[in-house]
């Protein structure tokens with residue numbers, strides 16, 4: 001599905017946050033939304049998911065306005081993993097992931113829903129905690145469970161707000177690798193992410209947000225020293241090694 005963000009403007013209680021954003025996202029893109037704290041990354045993801053309605057402009061999926069979709073179609077289209085998961089209803093990890101199948105389940109859970117749930121639990125290596133209460137997990141374990149639940153929805157577009165924030169080094173790599181595979185299977189994937197080195201390694205497109213505006217967007221070529229220094233107002237050194245690029249902050253500009 002093609003996603004068009006058309007000149008959207010959004011503010012909380014009249015306080016402007018997103019300012020005339022326009023962007024085209026193609027099917028299968030793996031998009032990193034980067035930018036300073038408060039620049040509007042989470043707000044943009046919530047607008048795309050349809051939780052928030054822009055005051056002006058529109059978000060179109062293959063020409064259809066996201067806000068015209070009914071709830072079940074929205075749930076089949078978007079999987080959203082928020083930045084803060086908060087408290088969730090007491091349930092086992094298995095049942096929490098199975099909840100992702102809700103848009104497809106009629107009056108009873110089918111064998112297929114259980115199979116999809118088990119496969120995704122396996123993919124995210126959370127088999128060992130599958131029968132635990134989700135509220136009794138560590139932050140990183142919970143995060144992987146919520147990513148699993150969003151994948152169980154089999155959405156067309158996956159939106160994740162800082163999916164690696166609570167994860168250890170190995171799980172950061174595993175989750176990003178998995179999301180890269182998901183996007184290569186034509187599920188458009190968008191992540192808000194602070195770790196530029198990880199974003200540069202795995203993502204195919206980048207949107208730089210600053211003060212609610214698009215500072216720059218495009219492929220890896222926009223990850224320049226100049227762009228990053230003025231985006232974050234910090235000095236950085238850039239290193240190239242093994243076909244990868246690394247950014248090391250050096251201090252305030």
Ligand SMILES: Nc1ncnc2c1ncn2[C@@H]1O[C@H](COP(=O)(O)OP(=O)(O)OP(=O)(O)O)[C@@H](O)[C@H]1O
Nearest residue numbers: 012017035036037038039040041042043044083192
């Ligand atoms: N529910 C809300 N009500 C009022 N203002 C909000 C709300 N959520 C966010 N804001 C404000 O909107 C602006 C953008 O916030 P947002 O959470 O989108 O930023 P962000 O880029 O995701 O930041 P971070 O990197 O810290 O997660 C901030 O100034 C924030 O204070």
Ligand SMILES: [Mg+2]
Nearest residue numbers: 041042083192
């Ligand atoms: Mg945020």
